Amino acid sequence: MSYGQPAFDDRMSTVDFDVAERAHITVDSEVCRSCRTTDCVYACPAKLFVPTSDGGILFNYEQCFECGTCYQVCSGNGALSWTYPDGGHGVAFRKG
Amino acid sequence: MAEHAGPGTRSAVITAPPQREVDVVVVGAGPAGSAAALEVARAGHSVVLLERGPYPGAKNVYGGVVYGRVLDELVPRWWEQMPVQRWVTRRSTMIMTPTQALTVDFRTQAWGGPPYNGATAHRSDLDGWLAGLAEKEGAVVVPSTVATGLLRSAEGAVVGVRTDRPDGDLTAKVVIACDGVNSFLAKEAGMFAGKPAGHVTLGVKETLRLPREVVDERFGVTGRDGVDIEILGCTGGIPGGGFLYTNLDSVSVGVVVDPHGLAARKIRPEELVAELKRHPAVEPLVRGGELLEYSAHLIPEGGYDTMPDLVGDGFLVAGDAAAMCLAAGIWLEGVNFAIGAGMYAGRAAVDAIRAKDTSKAGLASYRRMLDESFVLGDHRKLRRVPGLVLGQRVQQDYPALLCDLAQGLFHVDNPRPKPGLFKLMRRVMKWHGIKARDLLSDALTGVRSFG
Numbered sequence: 001m002s003y004g005q006p007a008f009d010d011r012m013s014t015v016d017f018d019v020a021e022r023a024h025i026t027v028d029s030e031v032c033r034s035c036r037t038t039d040c041v042y043a044c045p046a047k048l049f050v051p052t053s054d055g056g057i058l059f060n061y062e063q064c065f066e067c068g069t070c071y072q073v074c075s076g077n078g079a080l081s082w083t084y085p086d087g088g089h090g091v092a093f094r095k096g
Numbered sequence: 097m098a099e100h101a102g103p104g105t106r107s108a109v110i111t112a113p114p115q116r117e118v119d120v121v122v123v124g125a126g127p128a129g130s131a132a133a134l135e136v137a138r139a140g141h142s143v144v145l146l147e148r149g150p151y152p153g154a155k156n157v158y159g160g161v162v163y164g165r166v167l168d169e170l171v172p173r174w175w176e177q178m179p180v181q182r183w184v185t186r187r188s189t190m191i192m193t194p195t196q197a198l199t200v201d202f203r204t205q206a207w208g209g210p211p212y213n214g215a216t217a218h219r220s221d222l223d224g225w226l227a228g229l230a231e232k233e234g235a236v237v238v239p240s241t242v243a244t245g246l247l248r249s250a251e252g253a254v255v256g257v258r259t260d261r262p263d264g265d266l267t268a269k270v271v272i273a274c275d276g277v278n279s280f281l282a283k284e285a286g287m288f289a290g291k292p293a294g295h296v297t298l299g300v301k302e303t304l305r306l307p308r309e310v311v312d313e314r315f316g317v318t319g320r321d322g323v324d325i326e327i328l329g330c331t332g333g334i335p336g337g338g339f340l341y342t343n344l345d346s347v348s349v350g351v352v353v354d355p356h357g358l359a360a361r362k363i364r365p366e367e368l369v370a371e372l373k374r375h376p377a378v379e380p381l382v383r384g385g386e387l388l389e390y391s392a393h394l395i396p397e398g399g400y401d402t403m404p405d406l407v408g409d410g411f412l413v414a415g416d417a418a419a420m421c422l423a424a425g426i427w428l429e430g431v432n433f434a435i436g437a438g439m440y441a442g443r444a445a446v447d448a449i450r451a452k453d454t455s456k457a458g459l460a461s462y463r464r465m466l467d468e469s470f471v472l473g474d475h476r477k478l479r480r481v482p483g484l485v486l487g488q489r490v491q492q493d494y495p496a497l498l499c500d501l502a503q504g505l506f507h508v509d510n511p512r513p514k515p516g517l518f519k520l521m522r523r524v525m526k527w528h529g530i531k532a533r534d535l536l537s538d539a540l541t542g543v544r545s546f547g
Contacts, residue, residue: 008366015389043358045392065391094389095388095389
């Protein structure tokens with residue numbers, strides 16, 4: 001590496017979020033336990049899906065880009081319940 | 097009752113005759129939505145433009161270049177008022193392997209003056225400007241509001257939207273869905289029935305601050321001139337590509353990839369961006385840039401064959417919601433298609449309202465206007481290109497072939513005599529295991545599409 005890449009937390013700290021109280025995406029970790037592909041872990045650009053030691057998936061909605069990648073790649077039936085955050089909440093890109 | 101917007105939302109049926117509170121509701125204040133609202137408001141009809149973000153552009157991301165020609169028809173002398181970072185006077189296509197880069201570089205000062213061609217702009221500025229134009233003409237822009245579902249008549253016609261505001265039902269003669277790549281409204285309306293699903297790529301971008309004079313010097317431009325570089329072969333074998341654009345005092349760099357390919361390669365998108373930034377052809381251009389914003393968005397890259405139906409009873413679909421992004425090798429465009437489609441959707445809605453027929457038949461002029469314009473003209477012509485461009489050979493084999501061919505041509509190897517081009521070509525094809533018949537067939541697909 002010829003110069004340092006920002007740590008992922010620093011990367012995410014460049015983005016503005018108005019976090020809503022309601023989790024607009026929920027994950028059923030029980031369903032995730034049987035998942036062999038875990039596409040979401042690699043594809044979510046905000047790195048919101050973290051594998052747990054017991055084979056499940058930990059998910060937090062607070063820093064979500066609302067892109068929809070996770071529900072597009074998820075192969076688990078009903079593992080993800082996906083909606084947009086309520087009006088005005090969620091990500092607000094300043095540059096885009 | 098739908099409380100939130102997402103996949104699988106169901107429409108609410110209105111049994112009493114709708115009150116028709118407004119003539120048109122447009123969902124999504126991106127370029128498509130604002131162009132639609134602008135045309136409706138200009139014609140003197142009432143229009144509400146809903147935006148789920150706190151301001152237009154808050155939820156939007158793109159590579160960074162907007163091609164403005166379509167604006168000639170919508171906003172006279174738009175270049176005097178559009179919030180532009182730089183005017184693109186130099187376009188490059190860079191074909192790379194991990195250690196090589198072959199660049200076709202074109203510049204013209206013709207694009208550096210009126211009526212201009214392409215410009216870099218931040219979406220929050222651009223989308224805010226377009227929504228502001230609609231507002232000035234009388235459109236009512238309502239931010240921080242999600243359209244959570246459609247309202248339908250007993251017969252199934254769309255007669256409005258439900259929102260997440262208290263008493264948030266909004267009835268209208270026509271609903272124009274410009275709700276972006278995930279378009280839950282178009283899905284809910286059944287417009288994707290029978291279409292192959294999930295033709296999306298993931299775009300991931302970094303905006304890096306660099307002093308204006310550093311950008312000027314590194315990219316060889318001055319004043320408001322700017323550069324747009326499209327890159328092939330920078331995604332580690334995952335179908336996709338990269339980009340690097342100049343803003344006034346920053347650059348935008350990123351990749352666009354098939355999201356399924358990331359898991360298959362066990363690599364994350366920001367790692368691909370980091371690799372691209374480390375490439376010897378890119379590193380000197382971006383080094384020292386301070387990260388201003390990291391962003392990502394899905395892109396509907398499937399092209400013509402993956403578009404939904406565009407017209408329903410009381411319902412039109414435009415922009416990313418209708419998969420109107422053109423991802424065809426040297427052409428990567430979207431905002432211009434969105435503006436064009438939104439403009440025609442607005443006009444079709446006005447025509448239908450005046451003729452007092454907002455059924456599918458009454459709104460059919462939308463499809464006609466799109467067919468006669470570049471919006472569907474370009475997409476129809478280039479319908480085979482997404483498959484070609486995202487295929488293994490164009491993604492990996494040809495970049496390596498072209499780089500090695502260039503290296504063979506430019507390499508000085510005396511005292512051995514120089515090899516002829518065809519001998520070199522045969523040798524390089526053999527190295528990379530490329531069959532002449534595949535090359536010919538791809539060339540033919542290319543010629544048929546681009547020719």
